[in-house]
Amino acid sequence: MGRRALTQTVYDSKTGAFLAGLRATGTMRFACGVSGISQPTAYKWRADDPDFAEAWDRAKETGKQRATNEEEMKRIGRPAGCLPDQAHYWRIDEPNGPISGGVCIHCGAKHMFLNWLEADVWNSVNLVPQSAG
Numbered sequence: 001m002g003r004r005a006l007t008q009t010v011y012d013s014k015t016g017a018f019l020a021g022l023r024a025t026g027t028m029r030f031a032c033g034v035s036g037i038s039q040p041t042a043y044k045w046r047a048d049d050p051d052f053a054e055a056w057d058r059a060k061e062t063g064k065q066r067a068t069n070e071e072e073m074k075r076i077g078r079p080a081g082c083l084p085d086q087a088h089y090w091r092i093d094e095p096n097g098p099i100s101g102g103v104c105i106h107c108g109a110k111h112m113f114l115n116w117l118e119a120d121v122w123n124s125v126n127l128v129p130q131s132a133g
Helices: 003-025 028-035 039-048 050-075 119-124
Strands: 090-092 099-104 110-114
Touching: 003 028, 003 039, 003 050, 028 039, 039 050, 090 110
Parallel strands: none
Antiparallel strands: 090 099, 099 110
């Protein structure tokens, strides 16, 4: 692979990370941090690449909307939830009794998880396959 192709690959990787960071928070500081580029470099790339500039504007708007939604949800006392295309990633407390609390590491949503099943559930499920003989 030639130097030009490698440079394009690195550029694509860094701009992709920058745009993901901008979509997540709406802040350039965070986007530069996750992509490993400086703010002057980001502005230079924006000036030189109209497609990147357009994607930047869309990503920033998404980030602003997400921040606004999170602020509104906090104001009314509800978790904002993850973006529609993002799954929850639960950090679940150590088991201590019948239930454990969990918090989504992305959005802060909270959920309770059962640590046990009723005895009749275990008896109604065949956990060991029947032999074919």
